[in-house]
Amino acid sequence: MNRRNFLLNSSTILAGSALFPSALRAMAPSDRVNFAVIGVNGMGWSNLNGLLNHPEARCVALCDVDKNVLDKRVAELAKKNITDVKLYGDYRKLLENKDIDAVVIGTPDHWHCLQMADACAAGKDVYVEKPIGNSIAECRAMVAAQQRYNRVVQVGQWQRSMQHFNDAIAFVHSGKLGNVRLVKAWAYMGWMKPVPKQPNSAPPAGVDYAAWLGPAQTRPFDPNRFHFNFRWYWDYAGGLMTDWGVHLIDYALYGMKASNPKSVVASGGKFAYPDDAAETPDTLTAIYEFDGFNMQWEHATGIDGGPYGRNHGIAFIGNNGTLVLDRGGWEVIPEKDKMEAVARVKASDNGLVKHTKNFLEVIKSRKLSDLHCDIQTGANVAINSQMGNIAFKTGQKVYWNKEKQQFTDAAANRLITPVYHNNYKLPR
Structure with missing residues (x-):
């Protein structure tokens, strides 16, 4: 499967997503995972779609430095009856939002380290796209951040779930x-x-x-x-x-x-x-x-x-x-x-759907050893x-x-x- 086909297929995962709001209404707030996405142009958008396959996942915020991308994604979410989403241009402001439990980092590689470390410091769990860092030193810093703040960090190597x-x-x-x-x-x-x-x-x-x-x-x-x-x-x-x-x-x-x-x-x-x-x-x-x-x-x-x-x-x-x-x-x-x-x-099976499900399960269980691709593996x-x-x-x-x-x-x-x-x- 090439990249273009993967992105196309992952964007069509949500065929029944119009049903999700009613599923959320039937779910206790304590069982929901409120997540935000930083960088929603490519894999960040695919990861968001993967998460929305699971009724407990609720998208509450998007962040991108390109307002054109934000506007496009807001319109696409509205078609899925997902409208109550806050928008940010600065990820640091997003991390101040106490309602957010977890963030997806889908930005270019050179941003992964800073954003993942800041998210962990802000008490958020993290799904970070691969490769986790753009250098050996960044990879080490990201492992250290996860260990210091003891957050759930899943790396987007979704083949680990196939x-x-x-x-x-x-x-x-x-x-x-x-x-x-x-x-x-x-x-x-x-x-x-x-x-x-x-x-x-x-x-x-x-x-x-x-x-x-x-x-x-x-x-x-x-x-x-x-x-x-x-x-x-x-x-x-x-x-x-x-x-x-x-x-x-x-x-x-x-x-x-x-x-x-x-x-x-x-x-x-x-x-x-x-x-x-x-x-x-x-x-x-x-x-x-x-x-x-x-x-x-x-x-x-x-x-x-x-x-x-x-x-x-x-x-x-x-x-x-x-x-x-x-x-x-x-x-x-x-x-x-x-x-x-x-x-x-x-x-x-669909690796992305299973990978995001594993992330949500570990967020709730806090059993880090159950992650399919933890930060050390990434x-x-x-x-x-x-x-x-x-x-x-x-x-x-x-x-x-x-x-x-x-x-x-x-x-x-x-x-x-x-x-x-x-x-x-x-x-x-």
Whole structure:
């Protein structure tokens, strides 16, 4: 399933949402979870729709620095008979609202750390989009914030809630594949086209551009850097390595019960669209060295012909056979006659709906161990993805010192902590 289809499908989840207000009236106020969404243009809107599948979830506020987006979402909510929603342009004002129990953070990656830490400090539970941070230091700060304030924090890696993903990992853990020496994870995005260069301009009317930039470097407004395409600029995100990588590398690490690698080397560049406006590599291969196995990440834009005929997936390559897993299902390809094949087991559930339900359940139970993707899990995979980008940026094989939790190379270590601008400070 590509990104466009996922967003389309998640926006149609609410076919029966006109029934929700009556369900809420029948529910005791103490059983409701009042939530707000910060950043409602893309995944923030999808996450809101996912939450509204559950009668106990009540959307009470929206926040976005683009008034045009806010107006659009208010109109769409009104069609679902959801009208009593407060609007904010400044998320800090939203966090002062005592009626809000939880917030969804759907802003660009460079804002996740500050907003999540501030939300925890304000006593809110948090559903934060992946990748949780745009640097290794931000990931660490976010884990520390959750621990300090003891809040429920679910990371939006919704594949963690899909049954077939977990069934596939149980098969890997069964040992039937034999010794797994290599794990591949990849994202081949044929739908991605060049980002055309555009001149700088004034921000659109209704956009608080300074608030959108936040801790990022001040630059003239460029429509390419705004909304969806922010993903392809280092100021705000990490390209496909962090956008899709956190979903797929997550399950590679989960299957191998692994944390951080001993070393990483990466090679790639702008090979598909060398003259377009994007900064992050459109073609990249990264090799992670762990004890006893290697993990290989690949991504490529403009083509769909990934390994095993899949445009995305994870492959656990063992002595007895290979398990191939993607969002559509999983299968086992035997190594000659060493094991029996497993025919493709197709996906049978909606990960986003189940993921948001798990978030709501833990908000009420306060059993943090029941979260399907807690902040520690999100940090582990985001840090691994950042390591791949750091290896690419340095152009050399980088080695990780587990005891010191840093690289052995000074140039790589300088990329652990981001430089914040515009008087913003990294949470300590």
